[in-house]
Amino acid sequence: MNVLIYLLPMALGLGLAGLFGFLWALKSGQYNDVEGAALRVLSDDDLPK
Amino acid sequence: MSAVTEAIDLSLYAKPESAGTLGMDVAVEGISCGACIARIEGAVKSLPGVTEARVNYTNRRLHVAWSEALTEPSRIFQTLADNGYRGHPFVALRAEQEEAAEARRLTRCLAVAGFAAMNIMLLSVSVWSGNVTDITPETRDFFHWASALIALPAAAYAGRPFFSSAWAALRAGTLNMNVPISLGVILALAMSVVETANHAEHAYYDSAIMLLFFLLVGRTLDHAMRRRTRAVAGNLAALRAETAHRFAGDELVNVPAAALKAGDRVLVRPGERVPADGEVIGGNSEIDDSLITGETARRNVAAGAVVYAGSLNYSGALTMRVTAAGGSSLLDDIERLLEKAASAKSRTRRLADRASAIYAPVVHATAALTFVGWWLYGAPLHDAIITAIAVLIITCPCALALAIPAVQVVASGALFKRGVILNSGDAIERLAEADTVIFDKTGTLTLPEPRVVNAAGIGPALAQLAARLALSSRHPLAIALARETTSRAPFDGAVEEPGQGVRVMIDGVEARLGSAAFCSVLPHTPLIPAQAGIQNHESRADNVQLWTPAFAGVSGDNAVSYIHFTHAGQHATFAIAQRLRSDAIETVQALRDLGLDLHILSGDRESAVQPVAEALGIAQWQGGLKPADKIAVIETLKAQGCRVLMIGDGLNDAPSLAAAHVSLSPISAADVTQAQADAVFLGERLAPVYDAVAIARRARRLMLQNLWLAALYNLIAVPVAIAGLVTPLIAALAMSGSSMLVTVNALRAAQKSRIIGTGEPS
Numbered sequence A: 001m002n003v004l005i006y007l008l009p010m011a012l013g014l015g016l017a018g019l020f021g022f023l024w025a026l027k028s029g030q031y032n033d034v035e036g037a038a039l040r041v042l043s044d045d046d047l048p049k
Numbered sequence B: 001m002s003a004v005t006e007a008i009d010l011s012l013y014a015k016p017e018s019a020g021t022l023g024m025d026v027a028v029e030g031i032s033c034g035a036c037i038a039r040i041e042g043a044v045k046s047l048p049g050v051t052e053a054r055v056n057y058t059n060r061r062l063h064v065a066w067s068e069a070l071t072e073p074s075r076i077f078q079t080l081a082d083n084g085y086r087g088h089p090f091v092a093l094r095a096e097q098e099e100a101a102e103a104r105r106l107t108r109c110l111a112v113a114g115f116a117a118m119n120i121m122l123l124s125v126s127v128w129s130g131n132v133t134d135i136t137p138e139t140r141d142f143f144h145w146a147s148a149l150i151a152l153p154a155a156a157y158a159g160r161p162f163f164s165s166a167w168a169a170l171r172a173g174t175l176n177m178n179v180p181i182s183l184g185v186i187l188a189l190a191m192s193v194v195e196t197a198n199h200a201e202h203a204y205y206d207s208a209i210m211l212l213f214f215l216l217v218g219r220t221l222d223h224a225m226r227r228r229t230r231a232v233a234g235n236l237a238a239l240r241a242e243t244a245h246r247f248a249g250d251e252l253v254n255v256p257a258a259a260l261k262a263g264d265r266v267l268v269r270p271g272e273r274v275p276a277d278g279e280v281i282g283g284n285s286e287i288d289d290s291l292i293t294g295e296t297a298r299r300n301v302a303a304g305a306v307v308y309a310g311s312l313n314y315s316g317a318l319t320m321r322v323t324a325a326g327g328s329s330l331l332d333d334i335e336r337l338l339e340k341a342a343s344a345k346s347r348t349r350r351l352a353d354r355a356s357a358i359y360a361p362v363v364h365a366t367a368a369l370t371f372v373g374w375w376l377y378g379a380p381l382h383d384a385i386i387t388a389i390a391v392l393i394i395t396c397p398c399a400l401a402l403a404i405p406a407v408q409v410v411a412s413g414a415l416f417k418r419g420v421i422l423n424s425g426d427a428i429e430r431l432a433e434a435d436t437v438i439f440d441k442t443g444t445l446t447l448p449e450p451r452v453v454n455a456a457g458i459g460p461a462l463a464q465l466a467a468r469l470a471l472s473s474r475h476p477l478a479i480a481l482a483r484e485t486t487s488r489a490p491f492d493g494a495v496e497e498p499g500q501g502v503r504v505m506i507d508g509v510e511a512r513l514g515s516a517a518f519c520s521v522l523p524h525t526p527l528i529p530a531q532a533g534i535q536n537h538e539s540r541a542d543n544v545q546l547w548t549p550a551f552a553g554v555s556g557d558n559a560v561s562y563i564h565f566t567h568a569g570q571h572a573t574f575a576i577a578q579r580l581r582s583d584a585i586e587t588v589q590a591l592r593d594l595g596l597d598l599h600i601l602s603g604d605r606e607s608a609v610q611p612v613a614e615a616l617g618i619a620q621w622q623g624g625l626k627p628a629d630k631i632a633v634i635e636t637l638k639a640q641g642c643r644v645l646m647i648g649d650g651l652n653d654a655p656s657l658a659a660a661h662v663s664l665s666p667i668s669a670a671d672v673t674q675a676q677a678d679a680v681f682l683g684e685r686l687a688p689v690y691d692a693v694a695i696a697r698r699a700r701r702l703m704l705q706n707l708w709l710a711a712l713y714n715l716i717a718v719p720v721a722i723a724g725l726v727t728p729l730i731a732a733l734a735m736s737g738s739s740m741l742v743t744v745n746a747l748r749a750a751q752k753s754r755i756i757g758t759g760e761p762s
Helices: A003-027 A034-040 B034-045 B074-082 B094-131 B137-158 B160-171 B178-197 B205-240 B332-344 B351-377 B381-394 B398-417 B427-433 B441-445 B460-470 B476-482 B541-546 B584-593 B606-616 B627-639 B651-659 B671-676 B687-722 B728-750
Strands: B021-029 B050-056 B061-067 B086-090 B243-248 B251-256 B265-268 B278-282 B285-288 B299-301 B318-322 B420-422 B436-439 B495-497 B501-506 B509-514 B560-567 B570-577 B597-601 B620-622 B644-647 B662-666 B679-681
Touching: A003 B094, A003 B137, A034 B034, B021 B050, B021 B074, B021 B205, B034 B050, B034 B061, B034 B074, B061 B074, B074 B086, B086 B205, B094 B137, B094 B160, B094 B205, B094 B728, B137 B160, B137 B178, B137 B205, B160 B178, B160 B205, B178 B205, B178 B351, B178 B381, B205 B398, B205 B420, B205 B728, B351 B381, B351 B398, B351 B687, B381 B687, B381 B728, B398 B420, B398 B427, B398 B687, B398 B728, B420 B687, B427 B662, B427 B687, B436 B441, B436 B627, B441 B606, B441 B662, B460 B476, B460 B501, B460 B509, B460 B560, B460 B570, B476 B560, B476 B570, B584 B597, B584 B606, B584 B687, B597 B606, B597 B627, B606 B620, B627 B644, B627 B651, B644 B651, B651 B662, B651 B671, B662 B671, B679 B687, B687 B728
Parallel strands: B436 B597, B436 B644, B597 B620, B644 B662, B662 B679
Antiparallel strands: B021 B061, B021 B086, B050 B061, B243 B251, B243 B265, B265 B318, B278 B318, B285 B299, B420 B679, B495 B501, B501 B509, B509 B560, B560 B570
């Protein structure tokens, strides 16, 4: 069971990384326009004309 | 009238962003698909000096930034208009900003609770399966301490919305749903820590955190729904906001009405609304006060007359001096009545508060009795306390706390889809209780703007020509006629003769639209019979002078105005009057079928109210009422035990809306009136009124059902807990099961209701 000593902190660390990733995304306004983001991906404005 | 472009003063809206650039939010009307995003952003960005343009599709808003020196901000609006969108500068109201901040706080709490719940459940499942197999006590203790490490900080962070509300309630000497929630969470965590230190088999970290997670999901959804409706309401308010032409020396500057100050001189052109309360200092005109008093007959004004914000200027340009700033200034007596009505309004207790007032004492008493019972029975003190706390945990009102918000979220979403925007959180419950409906007439039962009422009697081709020509005029009658055409392209070269009409050459033949004299029509035009359901039956000679003969002749009836059209020897006379909303008759009948008692209380003349009441079959009606009279009628009804739903749009209705049990107003209502209403409905149809009542009633039924489901859950779970048989696994299953049950039941609030009428969707 010694394996738990480092597996558990690793699992928690990964979970925390996900949590902070979400909080960062929230803070940087990425959830301000969820409907728009779904539509923007369809526009080809990044293609050279 | 004149095509002179005026400078627009945007100083109220534009805010400095980075060095030398200004930024502004614009509410945009007409964003309907994904392609609009690219079109708007592309067009606005191509303006010189614009550094940023980003559309928020969810809110239908555009954020622009431009360098101060390089671009004229009014060009942004021109560009939007050229692309077919209407934009208006937008400043978020404080309420909306606060709500956005609160929503972000809740989402952060939800994220933390979700993270903690997942990780703790991972550990708990290991412990549960280990307990029935071969877990060593050391490993179990390690897992429990790891759970405590996650749970304690997470609960301290994610539980704050509940703890602070419970603390506030306790300090005020009351109980709300957050008190048992907070107590349950804190006791569960404290007991778990003590049990872990004693190497016990069971710990309840997962129950406490899962409870917080479920409750936060409910609250976050509730908030998201409210924010969405608030954003739409904010946009509509911005788009409705009037601009005013203010004199700056001899020049005119276009400013938002909100920027007007007392003492400003303002020009009000025909066809425009008066931007603020004030006194006329020059010009003669007629003013339509129907948004203020409900009176449909127009009033002559000249220098010295007092005019109110929201009145429509009909025939001549007026110069006025603003006496009270902003669009929301009021007649004194309306303000006084409003204060009185708002303070006298008995705060109805919400269903959730009533439920928790019964629930919390019962639960706490049960827990106490459990402790006393086991202790007297001879159980060790430790076991008695653990069992009592288990009762508190299992009864922690997860389902009960979700029972009402879940229904509210679904119901307000369903209302939103049908064009009803809720202003207050408990409006649904109060709407469901209404048993009497009081309608205002002007602008509520009838359309807010006058319409052509005799279109059936005129050839469609001729009517289309006339309506298209009407696009070139700003006169209110022409604007009413122009609503009949589907074309948005005015004729080239149309010339407006001020005070007479417009003329244009169509296929080499002159067409004229305007007064009888201008169109060479005999003054005694035969009356064209109107359609059914129209109020123009009266013919009162004493009001003849109320309409300018100069533009469109009068036929002895001020409720109906006439505009004439002539082209290539063909004549048409359009009768323009207040018209009932297209589905008013069906909606009123449907409301009656719901068992509601219907009344009409109008500020308009009795002779104008009667035909409407007759068309709708409403026997209880009164006309010529002052705001105080309307309140008196509501008070009488209230004294008889009626729960009154008041529906009105005029400024004169604002006090009655505040006095009624619950209130609705159309989106065209005066600002002050809308602020009083519990909900606002959009569009030209009356059906949202029926939808609001029907959905609210079903929502209330489901709320009660959910409360009973939660009670039933407790009835089963509490004896198990009292018997001391609850393990963390049972607690987790019971809590999540009951929460799912009430949530799924709540989804039924969105079911389709009966659709009334076949009018265009609003």
